[in-house]
Amino acid sequence: MTSGTISAQITDYANRADPYPLYAELRKTPVRREDDGTYLVSTYHEVRSLANDPRLSNDTRNRPPGLARTAEAEETGLPPSFIFTDPPLHDRLRNTINRPFGPPHSPRFLDDLRGELAEVVTELLDSFEGKDQVDIVDDFAYPLPVTAICKVLGVPREDEPRFHGWADALASSLDPQAGEEGRKKGQQARQDLGAYLSDLIETKRRHPGPGILSALAPDMTPEDLEATAVLLLVAGHETTVNAITNTTLTLLRRPDVLDRFRKDPDLAVPLIEEVLRYEPPVQFVPWTTALADIDVADTTIPKGSPVWLMLAAANRDPQRFRDPDRFVPDREDNEHLGFYTGIxxxxxxxxxxxxxxxxxxxxFRRVKMSRLLEDPPPYRANAVLRGPRHLPVAIEGLTD
Known part of the structure; x- marks a missing residue:
């Protein structure tokens, strides 16, 4: 096994626009030990196996002493959200939260949001009228998901703008290279958001209304519910912003695919799934820890070792996907890891x-986008939740 600091190159902002050559190099050693004792796992079957292995812990409290944790582990007075826990606690929390969110208990909850979200999409695109250029991030991809997650939670519409700053600070703090200042900003955002949610949850207890906070208030402690809402804001907002923006960028770089997509709207589902493989919004999972010695790919990961599961590298593994560095809008057998796997x-x-x-x-139906104004665009600082910070494009009109 080789050692080195390829993780430092992956998290280096200089490589944010195109980390894929680094991932290709990484796959040559499917399980690689870094100088600090962190193990990077980069091939598809090995990542999938470990993501489903109960010996790999998501609980950041199991991280080795002195190793940076995520913003979830900061001393904010709230417990970690369920994504940073292991069974049985994880299963109890996730099953509780799922009841008002989706099937089998609430099969129509998400479907009933479609009409409201479609109206938001229309309003955002209507605002492009009369402009000759727009920023796909600030003008479209960023506002939509925060509105969606606020509707899911039951946040009043007038409070939605406050969630933008909180979501950005929280997402940035998850970057392994965030530094002390980034972690402090994330901690402050989590505290401010927690205080807001504490008041909102108490209001929902007394006066139930739409959204899952009202539905969950009788079944969860205020602290667990606050932690869950913080997680849903980051996971439900930042990843979707990146997915919309990465899809737009990918299509604008490929006029032939874009032309085909405009002529065949039914291509949307496989095309978007291919973007989730090709440019996943979550590049890697850097907070897992081995609870026991784990043998994988002729390597033993020792108990207590931090492990990074490199989803974006696995999504381009030629042992799993044919011609993986080519964007294939109707790719078949596309069981990507863009949304992770396992529990x-x-x-x-x-x-x-x-x-x-x-x-x-x-x-793409309503907006005629003529060209990218900056390529590559500026990217967010976060190496984990990777996506453009801005995506300026020239436009030539808007259809009804």
Whole structure:
């Protein structure tokens, strides 16, 4: 096994626009030990196996002493949300939260949001009227998911703007290279959001209304419910922003695929799934820890070792996907890891897919985008939740 600091290159902002050559290099050693004792796992079957292995812990309290944790582990007075727990606690929390969110208990909850979200998409696109350029992130991809998650939670519409800053600070703090300042900003955002949610949850207890906070208030402690809402904001917002923006960027770079997509709207589902493979919004999972010695790919990961599961590298593994570095809009057998796998499979994936299937076809149906104004665009600082910070494009009109 080789050692080195390829993780530092992956998290280096200089490589944010195109980390894929680094992932290709990484796959040459499917399980690689870094100098600090972290193990990077980069091939598809090995990532999938470990993501489903109960000997790999998501609980950041199991991280080795002195190793940076996520913003979830900061001393904010709240427990970690369910994504940063292991069974049986994880299963109890996730099953409780799922009851008002989706099937089998609430089969129509998400479907009933489609009409409201479609109206939001229309309003955002209407605002492009009279402009010759727009920023796909600030003007479209960023506002839609925060509105969606606020509707899911039951947040009043007038409070939605406050969630933008909180979501950005929280997402940035998850970057392994966030530094002390980034972690402090994330901690402050989590505290401010927690205080807001504490008041909102108490209001929902006394006066139940729409949204899952009202439904969950009788079954969860205020602290667990606050932690869950914080998680849903980050997971339900930042990842969807990146998915919409990465899809737009990918299509604008490929006029032939875009032309085919405009002529065949039914291509939307396989095309978006291919983007989730090709440019996944979550690049890797950097917070897992081995609870026992784990043998994988002729390597033993020792008990107590931090492990990074490199989803984006696995999604381009030629042992799993034919011609993986080529974007194939109607790719078959596309069981990608864009939403992870196992018990920690993305809780918000059904909502994210609804937003993507509503937003992307309508964006390209109504807006004639002539060219990218900056390529590569500036990217967010976060290496984990990777996506453009801005995506300026020139437009030539808007259809009804």
């Amino acid at each position: 920690h499979y993305c809780f918000g994936a059904p909502l994210a897919r609804i937003e993507l299937y509503l937003a992307v076809p309508e964006l």
